[in-house]
Amino acid sequence: MADVAAKAGVSRALVSIVFRNQPGAGQETRDRVLRVADEIGYRPDNAARLLARGRSRALGVMFTVRQTFHADLIEGIYAEAERHDYDVLLSATTQGRGELKAVEALLSHRCEAMILLGSESTPAALGALGQRIVAVSVGRRMPGSQIDSVHSAEGKGVRQAMDHLVEMGHRRIVHIDGGRGPGSAERRRAYRAAMRRHGLDSEVRVIPGNHTEESGIDAGRLLVTERDGGQPLPTAVLAANDRCAMGLLMAFGRAGVDVPGEVSVIGYDDSHLSHLMPVGLTTVRQDAVLMAEHAVRFAVQRLDNKELEPQEAVIDPKLVVRDTSRPPRTT
Missing domain, CATH: 3.40.50.2300 (Response regulator)
Incomplete structure (x- = not known):
C-alpha cells in the first residue's frame, strides 16, 4: 500500500480508504489509486484483513475425492455460501489421506466452521471436533454427537x-x-x-x-x-x-x-x-442442493449463536425410475 501511495502521490491512509471503498476520496483520486495498483500488480489481501479482525469468513469442507455425490453437494455449498458472504475451502480424503489430515488442514487455514461430507468418524470423535470448531455432518445421522447434521431419510x-x-x-x-x-x-x-x-x-x-x-x-x-x-x-x-x-x-x-x-x-x-x-x-x-443449503445455514447460524441446540435436517428422498428396472421375465 505504501508503494501505491508513493506512486499515486497520495497518503497511505487514502489508499486504505479507496481499497475499503469508504467515503473520503474523490472519484478522480479513486481511479488514480486503482490504476496505479493495477500497474504494479497490487491486490488487497482480504484474507489478511479479515484475520486481523478475528474472522476468516471461510467454511471448510471435507469430502471424499472420488465420491461423485460429494461433487454435487460441493456445488450446492458454494452457491449457498456465496449468498451468506462466506468463502469455501476444500480438503479431500483419499486412500492415503484420512479424515484427520483433511480436517487438520482446514483447521490450519483458520476456517470458521467445517462441513463434513460422509464422515466415517465415530460420534465421539465428531463431538470432540465440535468442541473445537463449528461442525456440520452431512450424509449420516449423528445421535448424541452434539453437532448439527443433515441427511436423507x-x-x-x-x-x-x-x-x-x-x-x-x-x-x-x-x-x-x-x-x-x-x-x-x-x-x-x-x-x-x-x-x-x-x-x-x-x-x-x-x-x-x-x-x-x-x-x-x-x-x-x-x-x-x-x-x-x-x-x-x-x-x-x-x-x-x-x-x-x-x-x-x-x-x-x-x-x-x-x-x-x-x-x-x-x-x-x-x-x-x-x-x-x-x-x-x-x-x-438425495436432494444435493437442499442438503447443501441446510448444511451452510446450520454452520452460519451456529457461528452467530454458539448456544443453539444441535439441529438436524432430514431430507425426503425420491425414487427416480429410468431404464434399469422393469418387471422380471418370470415371476
Missing part, C-alpha cells in the same frame, strides 16, 4: 425402491451394502425390513460391499460365477449407491447379462453419473 428411500421392485413382480432381490459408508446401516436395515414386510424372508441376501465401482464389479462377478455354477441370478439388485451400481452394470455387461431384461438394477444418490450412463439408471434421489 434412508429408510424411506429404500422402501420406495423395494416397493417399486416388488410391485413389478420381483422376488429374488439382492442388496449390495455400503459397508461402513454413511447411511449404509440404515439402508441395510430398511432392505431387510422391506423383504420381511413383503413376505420374502427366505429371499433376503446382503452381499458385503462399499460405495465404489470396484464393489459393484466384485458383486457382479460373484453373481455371474454363481449363475455359471447353476444358481439362478437374482431378478433385481439394490446397489449401495450409484457408483456401486455402475460397477455392477459393467460386470454384467462384460458377462452378457441383460439389464434390465434379466436383472433390474437400482442405485442410490441420483448423482450426475446416473444421467451420463448409456442406460439411464433407476436410483433414489
Whole structure:
C-alpha cells in the first residue's frame, strides 16, 4: 500500500480508504489509486484483513475425492455460501489421506466452521471436533454427537425402491451394502425390513460391499460365477449407491447379462453419473442442493449463536425410475 501511495502521490491512509471503498476520496483520486495498483500488480489481501479482525469468513469442507455425490453437494455449498458472504475451502480424503489430515488442514487455514461430507468418524470423535470448531455432518445421522447434521431419510428411500421392485413382480432381490459408508446401516436395515414386510424372508441376501465401482464389479462377478455354477441370478439388485451400481452394470455387461431384461438394477444418490450412463439408471434421489443449503445455514447460524441446540435436517428422498428396472421375465 505504501508503494501505491508513493506512486499515486497520495497518503497511505487514502489508499486504505479507496481499497475499503469508504467515503473520503474523490472519484478522480479513486481511479488514480486503482490504476496505479493495477500497474504494479497490487491486490488487497482480504484474507489478511479479515484475520486481523478475528474472522476468516471461510467454511471448510471435507469430502471424499472420488465420491461423485460429494461433487454435487460441493456445488450446492458454494452457491449457498456465496449468498451468506462466506468463502469455501476444500480438503479431500483419499486412500492415503484420512479424515484427520483433511480436517487438520482446514483447521490450519483458520476456517470458521467445517462441513463434513460422509464422515466415517465415530460420534465421539465428531463431538470432540465440535468442541473445537463449528461442525456440520452431512450424509449420516449423528445421535448424541452434539453437532448439527443433515441427511436423507434412508429408510424411506429404500422402501420406495423395494416397493417399486416388488410391485413389478420381483422376488429374488439382492442388496449390495455400503459397508461402513454413511447411511449404509440404515439402508441395510430398511432392505431387510422391506423383504420381511413383503413376505420374502427366505429371499433376503446382503452381499458385503462399499460405495465404489470396484464393489459393484466384485458383486457382479460373484453373481455371474454363481449363475455359471447353476444358481439362478437374482431378478433385481439394490446397489449401495450409484457408483456401486455402475460397477455392477459393467460386470454384467462384460458377462452378457441383460439389464434390465434379466436383472433390474437400482442405485442410490441420483448423482450426475446416473444421467451420463448409456442406460439411464433407476436410483433414489438425495436432494444435493437442499442438503447443501441446510448444511451452510446450520454452520452460519451456529457461528452467530454458539448456544443453539444441535439441529438436524432430514431430507425426503425420491425414487427416480429410468431404464434399469422393469418387471422380471418370470415371476
